[in-house]
Every structure is written in structure tokens, then in C-alpha cells.
Amino acid sequence: MSGLGEKKGLSTSEVADHLAIQRSNASKDLNQLVKEGRVQKSDTRPVRYWAIVNEKAPENYVPSYMENRPQREKAHPQRVPAVKNNRDIFSTIIGANGSMKNAVEQAKAAILYPPKGLNCLITGPTGSGKTYFAHAMFQFAKTNQVIA
Structure with a gap:
């Protein structure tokens, strides 16, 4: 990292100032990156952070569904299936009566x-x-004539 002289890495305050965010948010994000194994952290005060060179994905890394989709699929957003004779599109969502019940x-x-x-x-x-x-919310609103 250029311009740091003998210092290795950046402090939380330097990161927060550069990104124009609150120091507490920068600290939270930097510590999350440390947990993920993507950034290293010093034992000094102030604490300094630096990126790991030649980083491999951590063992617990799970790729996003977007990383594995073919390019042609990325251009078209996921479609909500049409529901005939049913005013509740949310019934097609897995967990609508379980883990997603509150959100629905x-x-x-x-x-x-x-x-x-x-x-x-x-x-x-x-x-x-x-x-x-x-998309399900939009279809529900259309079906219930909240929007045209």
C-alpha cells in the first residue's frame, strides 16, 4: 500500500475516512472480513488491516447462485409462475406457511x-x-387490484 511509509495496512479510521462511512461500520465490516479469512489484522494499537495476497477462497466459502448461472440466464430475471384461479401468489413460495410465514x-x-x-x-x-x-409481491398487488 503506497504512501504508508513503514506502516503495514490501514487503520479503521483511515478506511472509514476514505469510504466516507462511519468508523463503527468500517470496523464491523473489517472484522467480518477477518472472520472470513480475506483480511489480516494486526495486534497493535491502532489496529491495522491488510488484504491477503494470493487469497484462496476460505473452506467455508459458498459461491453465490449468480456466480454459477450461465451468462444468458443473468440477462433475464427470475419469473414468478402464473397462478390460475388463486388470489394468493405467495402460496407458490417454499416456506410460505413455515419459515417465510411472517414475511409473507x-x-x-x-x-x-x-x-x-x-x-x-x-x-x-x-x-x-x-x-x-x-416479483411475488408485485403479482399479488396486481391480482388484488392495488395496482394496474
């Missing part, structure tokens, strides 16, 4: 909230189905 109920409530529904923020790791869930 919140989505339905937000969509049906008068007069035109509520804004929603869908969060989750890459490959968890956020886009699929958003």
Missing part, C-alpha cells in the same frame, strides 16, 4: 394497506430470493 403476512399487509399500500424494504444475503419475493 407482512408483505400482504403492506400491499393491502389503504389506500395504495406501504413501501417495503426487502433484505437478505445474495441468492436468498429477494427478487423472487419482490
